[in-house]
Amino acid sequence: MIIKFLRMFFLVEMIQGMLVTLKYTFSRKATIQYPEEVKQPSERFRGIVRLHRGEDGGPLCIACKICQRTCPQNCFDIEGAKDESGKMRPVRFDWNLERCSFCGLCAEACPTGAIRNSKEFRLSTPDRSKLMFHLSEMYSDYDLQKHFLGEKI
Numbered sequence: 001m002i003i004k005f006l007r008m009f010f011l012v013e014m015i016q017g018m019l020v021t022l023k024y025t026f027s028r029k030a031t032i033q034y035p036e037e038v039k040q041p042s043e044r045f046r047g048i049v050r051l052h053r054g055e056d057g058g059p060l061c062i063a064c065k066i067c068q069r070t071c072p073q074n075c076f077d078i079e080g081a082k083d084e085s086g087k088m089r090p091v092r093f094d095w096n097l098e099r100c101s102f103c104g105l106c107a108e109a110c111p112t113g114a115i116r117n118s119k120e121f122r123l124s125t126p127d128r129s130k131l132m133f134h135l136s137e138m139y140s141d142y143d144l145q146k147h148f149l150g151e152k153i
């Protein structure tokens with residue numbers, strides 16, 4: 001009874017509460033200022049698939065269509081043709097984000113490592129037509145945020 005009275009008299013609960021507030025005021029923040037700051041997803045995260053180029057800047061894709069045959073969602077429509085050096089290259093590479101389940105099977109099956117899951121998770125757009133990608137929009141250096149949001153960024 002006396003202890004309870006002393007705790008009330010010296011505002012112990014209130015001081016304890018204020019100490020908790022003070023501790024979180026100066027501790028490292030868990031929140032970030034999105035979209036100015038973007039937190040990197042974990043190593044195992046599978047984002048939107050992107051095409052990659054080789055060290056010489058040429059495409060790694062040989063238009064073998066293994067990714068197309070592997071994809072359980074039928075996301076791809078690929079056509080290839082030989083370039084002037086006789087190498088098979090994609091001339092059409094249509095890919096439908098709307099169907100993709102981010103399973104990563106296409107990236108696993110690709111024999112040249114041309115297609116890989118990126119870490120990009122910001123895929124919202126007010127324009128549904130932006131969910132269909134064509135060859136030049138599939139490369140990893142293509143600006144996805146401009147693609148999705150256009151003039152709004």
Ligand code: SF4
Binds near residue numbers: 070072099101102106
């Ligand atoms: S991640 Fe899966 S669903 Fe998406 S394109 Fe690749 S194979 Fe198809």
Ligand code: SF4
Binds near residue numbers: 067078113
């Ligand atoms: S991305 Fe890979 S699997 Fe798909 S067509 Fe190109 S080389 Fe073949």
